[in-house]
């Protein structure tokens with residue numbers, strides 16, 4: 219369902235900068251990565267087994283130099299060809315075992331890790347659906363998209379590769395160093411000398427690379443936002459010939475990203491330079507020293523060969539540390555970005571917190587939850603009359619709250635002193651809605667009229683709790699909407715917004731989205747009839763035609779009629795329509811109006827209206843001005859008595875209208 223709320227104040231480019239401030243400088247990579255544990259837990263056995271097998275494979279690789287030593291000092295020195303062949307066979311078997319073990323490791327982790335990625339992605343999507351609209355106002359969609367795609371891919375790669383190999387290579391280096399020290403401790407110490415500068419470089423690198431990785435991943439998010447906006451707004455871009463400026467904006471962002479990636483590459487090159495060069499120099503020094511000692515007879519040639527082979531076998535584990543650290547940093551950044559979204563509180567959680575803290579003036583009114591079957595039509599009317607005779611109670615057809623009695627005066631939809639300021643608005647800015655009182659009686663329809671930007675859409679968004687009121691309360695048949703579960707509230711209140719969004723699904727699926735699971739073709743046909751959307755039967759596959767982004771393109775009016783059908787299909791007790799007829803031609807508008815009139819007869823409705831034809835659908839009109847309801851009455855009353863309203867409806871300048879109203883009043887007096 220579309221929201222007509224304007225885009226957030228901050229431009230799409232800015233939020234990533236703001237979001238970048240979020241993580242603390244002193245982030246611990248390990249602590250951040252540990253947050254992945256709940257997702258990794260189910261596959262831990264396989265992951266640990268795979269790591270153990272990789273360590274084993276690596277250690278098998280380290281046995282090869284020992285076989286070489288045996289060959290050099292034994293069969294080769296003794297000129298024994300059979301021994302050499304036996305040694306070669308050992309080497310072949312060891313190599314084969316190493317390869318098989320590494321292959322087995324890969325097989326062990328591939329499937330469970332794609333499962334981890336899928337589970338994290340599913341959780342992210344589920345969470346995004348439950349986050350309040352205020353969250354989505356703040357976050358550019360590209361930032362969310364990049365978290366659900368690139369970041370999760372980085373995490374899968376981290377779990378499959380660096381996580382295991384940091385451990386495997388660590389163990390391999392340790393075992394290798396022990397072997398070398400045991401073989402010859404002097405040469406071993408020579409190889410240990412570069413450890414200190416390498417560790418220092420790694421620590422410095424980790425900090426710098428972490429900042430660069432964060433920046434790059436956020437810039438990918440910005441870039442995704444621009445691409446997404448350009449694709450969605452392609453008509454505007456083409457219509458206004460803005461493709462060059464759009465391409466320029468894209469180029470600038472991608473240049474920024476390129477700069478960051480180059481910075482990352484430079485950092486990586488520096489650490490690789492240090493990590494590769496220093497150990498190579500140490501190996502060179504060990505080779506010279508070892509050769510001198512072999513020549514002096516202090517060391518056997520076989521020991522030197524074994525020593526150098528072990529040192530060379532450790533080259534990859536040491537060389538790879540740089541880029542394993544880089545991948546781990548990227549994974550830590552991806553984890554941080556993932557949990558920035560996952561840590562945002564869902565609507566339900568906010569509610570629970572409010573419940574625990576108490577909700578001020580709501581009190582006992584909300585204690586009984588409205589429930590019970592909805593009754594409309596004749597049977598309902600008869601019950602209403604009986605109920606009215608029985609006493610001071612509200613008619614049963616009021617809605618699903620019929621099962622409980624509603625104190626007189628509270629029935630229908632009421633706004634009690636509602637004040638609202640957008641969550642991200644500055645604290646000293648005036649509220650969009652300021653102590654608004656409004657009462658729509660059961661079965662009544664009220665049109666909400668106001669100048670553009672006066673807060674009409676904002677007010678309609680408060681009823682299904684897309685936003686929470688800042689103060690005051692909204693009641694449905696006397697029950698505070700905060701005392702209802704979201705499901706209950708949204709089953710009682712249906713909304714259709716000015717910009718009708720259709721999903722990539724069939725017409726039927728799009729419309730039935732507005733009803734419970736039990737709704738079927740009968741309800742669908744009824745809703746299509748009400749919304750005058752019979753055109754769907756002429757579509758290639760009728761109601762089974764795919765529409766929305768990936769399907770057939772529909773006209774604005776057709777989309778609006780489907781959105782209207784979606785709003786009425788669930789026979790809601792309360793209908794909130796935000797200028798539902800704005801995209802219809804005169805004939806269709808007349809037809810939809812006639813149908814809507816029938817719906818409105820049974821429903822309590824709030825309709826945002828800009829045109830007299832829409833206003834006339836409603837029983838009464840409320841004028842929203844300066845954040846307050848300044849007048850309530852029938853269309854004709856307000857036309858006569860309220861210059862602002864008359865101006866809004868007729869387009870005549872307000873001063874002229876005021877004059878006309880004054881004249882009319884004087885004539886009335888005479």
Ligand SMILES: Nc1ncnc2c1ncn2[C@@H]1O[C@H](COP(=O)(O)OP(=O)(O)OP(=O)(O)O)[C@@H](O)[C@H]1O
Nearest residue numbers: 223224226355640650669670671672673674675676
């Ligand atoms: N998500 C938001 N965050 C911050 N301010 C917002 C947001 N949405 C709307 N506003 C501001 O709230 C005010 C009221 O906007 P709203 O969309 O409710 O007006 P409206 O009466 O429906 O206008 P229109 O008739 O043009 O649709 C405007 O000043 C707008 O800039």
